[in-house]
Amino acid sequence: MDEKNMNDINVCGNHEALIGYLYDECEPAEREAVAAHVALCASCADEIRTLGDTRAHLVSWATPALPLGFQLTRTEAEPPAKVLEHAGPASRRSKSGGWWRQPLPAWAQAAAAVVIFAAGMSVNIVRLSDEAPAAVAQAPVPQPVAEPARVEDIAVTRAEFARLAERLRAIEHADVQLASRTGREIDQDELFARVSALEQRSVENDRRTLGLISTVATLAREAENQREATRTVNAMREDVRELGYAFRTVAPQLAVRTALTSGR
Amino acid sequence: MVSDVTRSDEELVTRSRGGDVDSFNQLILRWERPIYALAYRVIGREEDARDVCQETFLRAYRSLAGFKGQAKFSSWLYRIALNLCRDWIRRQRRAPVSQFPEDVDVLEAAAATEPAESIEDLVARRELSAVVEEAMTLLPEEQRTAIILKEYHGMTFQEIADLQGCPLSTVKTRLYQGLSVLRRQLERQGQTVPQMVTPRLRSGSS
Numbered sequence: 001m002d003e004k005n006m007n008d009i010n011v012c013g014n015h016e017a018l019i020g021y022l023y024d025e026c027e028p029a030e031r032e033a034v035a036a037h038v039a040l041c042a043s044c045a046d047e048i049r050t051l052g053d054t055r056a057h058l059v060s061w062a063t064p065a066l067p068l069g070f071q072l073t074r075t076e077a078e079p080p081a082k083v084l085e086h087a088g089p090a091s092r093r094s095k096s097g098g099w100w101r102q103p104l105p106a107w108a109q110a111a112a113a114v115v116i117f118a119a120g121m122s123v124n125i126v127r128l129s130d131e132a133p134a135a136v137a138q139a140p141v142p143q144p145v146a147e148p149a150r151v152e153d154i155a156v157t158r159a160e161f162a163r164l165a166e167r168l169r170a171i172e173h174a175d176v177q178l179a180s181r182t183g184r185e186i187d188q189d190e191l192f193a194r195v196s197a198l199e200q201r202s203v204e205n206d207r208r209t210l211g212l213i214s215t216v217a218t219l220a221r222e223a224e225n226q227r228e229a230t231r232t233v234n235a236m237r238e239d240v241r242e243l244g245y246a247f248r249t250v251a252p253q254l255a256v257r258t259a260l261t262s263g264r
Numbered sequence: 265m266v267s268d269v270t271r272s273d274e275e276l277v278t279r280s281r282g283g284d285v286d287s288f289n290q291l292i293l294r295w296e297r298p299i300y301a302l303a304y305r306v307i308g309r310e311e312d313a314r315d316v317c318q319e320t321f322l323r324a325y326r327s328l329a330g331f332k333g334q335a336k337f338s339s340w341l342y343r344i345a346l347n348l349c350r351d352w353i354r355r356q357r358r359a360p361v362s363q364f365p366e367d368v369d370v371l372e373a374a375a376a377t378e379p380a381e382s383i384e385d386l387v388a389r390r391e392l393s394a395v396v397e398e399a400m401t402l403l404p405e406e407q408r409t410a411i412i413l414k415e416y417h418g419m420t421f422q423e424i425a426d427l428q429g430c431p432l433s434t435v436k437t438r439l440y441q442g443l444s445v446l447r448r449q450l451e452r453q454g455q456t457v458p459q460m461v462t463p464r465l466r467s468g469s470s
Binding site: 015016018019020023025050053054055057058060061063064066068069070071072123124125127 | 285288289296297300301310314317319326392393395396397400415416420421433436437439440444450
């Protein structure tokens, strides 16, 4: 009787003891005490049973069986000289190669060099599944710029450069990683899915590259227009300045001539 | 020669610290599914859970130098993931969203098909899964996380306490209160919980 009372005091309303017993994560003595109490106490026995039922229901909560297949990619930094080559004058650039070797405005070349250098020292986690990495998936598709180039446009384009450079490296490295993983008994279906995903990402990358080139070309045209407009304004200012000089020179002579005429 | 597959987490961590990318990728292969499951159940959105999973491994790799091995690698990984989940929840400022359609009467759809135990079982499971997921969203974040770590990741009370940064007794209280709320929620939705599933699940293990 005394032992039962002790169990009542220790177990009834003692949620920690019930939970420890429910998950079978308690000291043997405590477990024995709770078991003995539950055998006699209908309320606690019902509590344990309903909590166990609730746990049993939780088993049904499944997570989506999505393909993950994350892979770490690490890219090496390019030698600074090579990076600088990207930013060199157009006359010294090779005509072969990627889009970054095409004639670009100086600011774009400098931005690209900075971005490529920074991306070269980074690591990234890519997903070799049916979709591009989340960071890539969220990258906005470059849109043709209809308005004159502004500082904000340039900032956005730099971000696009960063994403594109990182994406290109990720895709290049993903090919290597895929080749190495095939040696680790990758299922054929999984392999096919990953190859398909890479192809899809490659196509998407090409599309975005074209969009980026279009954006850069538009920006270059706008920049050239602005430069032309600036030259025109400067020429007009020069004209005005010369006119002012001429006026200041001629005006006294006119004044003298007028005075002489009126004197006559 | 020992392959990466048979190496322990600690060995792979050591090799990863030395610059072995393959070893870290083996750790990813080993833990990406549990981490994704944790993120999905905590925040309730597939794509965001994948992002959290991705970011977890990226941060883990970048912080490898700071991992001294005082805890299990998996516990350290879980901690990173949970912190990211908390950040996500703070950003969203709203409860996780159930992605199960609520307007589809799966039982009715199943009744229109040829009676077959396996189909009914599948439908019942999906329905129950949706009910459980919805009930879980009603729990406070701490209780929900404690239940997720216990029920779906098999952690001990002490491991959960370490991850949540609280006393052992608090973990037990959170589990008790969380399970009690869930029980009431499931009872309220008892009409939608297929009765044919309950007895089988009752006899099943957790």
